[in-house]
Amino acid sequence: MSNIVAIVGRPNVGKSTLYNRLTETRKAIVDDTSGVTRDRHYGVAEWIGKPFTVVDTGGYVAHSEDVFEAAIREQVLIAIEEATVILFMVDVTTGITDLDDSITDVLRRSKKPVLVVANKVDNNQLLNDTHIFHGLGLGEIFPISSMTGSGTGELLDEAVSHF
Ligand code: GDP
Ligand code: MG
Numbered sequence: 001m002s003n004i005v006a007i008v009g010r011p012n013v014g015k016s017t018l019y020n021r022l023t024e025t026r027k028a029i030v031d032d033t034s035g036v037t038r039d040r041h042y043g044v045a046e047w048i049g050k051p052f053t054v055v056d057t058g059g060y061v062a063h064s065e066d067v068f069e070a071a072i073r074e075q076v077l078i079a080i081e082e083a084t085v086i087l088f089m090v091d092v093t094t095g096i097t098d099l100d101d102s103i104t105d106v107l108r109r110s111k112k113p114v115l116v117v118a119n120k121v122d123n124n125q126l127l128n129d130t131h132i133f134h135g136l137g138l139g140e141i142f143p144i145s146s147m148t149g150s151g152t153g154e155l156l157d158e159a160v161s162h163f
Pocket of ligand 1: 012120
């Protein structure tokens with residue numbers, strides 16, 4: 001059974017962009033509007049000779065805030081169940097939102113390693129803003145730019161160290 005790296009987080013933080021970068025496929029739908037990636041997507045990736053499965057989570061289409069939040073919670077619970085390592089992605093340009101807080105509450109129950117990934121750190125100025133995510137209380141922050149790939153090497157080094 002392959003090791004599984006699951007990417008969780010609220011809509012629009014850049015999960016599918018990272019998934020596409022890691023898997024070099026275009027199977028996950030990337031869209032500028034929130035909540036359009038409907039399913040969980042599984043792709044194959046490899047880092048320093050270690051193959052693994054990447055999961056992109058979505059399925060956030062809902063009619064009310066409550067249902068919406070419940071759908072995200074469900075995705076996070078599945079990730080806690082099936083993943084070897086969980087990447088909790090947040091967005092440095094927005095800081096910590098209410099949804100980030102509720103995902104954090106669910107992730108606290110996980111006995112699996114959770115890496116906080118601060119995405120959209122496209123330049124060094126934004127690096128300073130990532131310190132705010134220590135407030136989530138989940139440990140080390142990995143600043144990356146899914147768009148440019150910056151920081152993804154350090155993140156993957158840490159992720160595969162848990163295999
Ligand atoms: P998802 O809903 O979490 O899967 O997020 P997406 O991957 O669909 O990305 C949402 C939006 O954020 C898209 O417009 C992406 O182009 C943009 N985005 C993703 N990664 C980055 C990044 O590293 N930097 C910037 N500036 N934008 C990004
Ligand atoms: Mg997506």
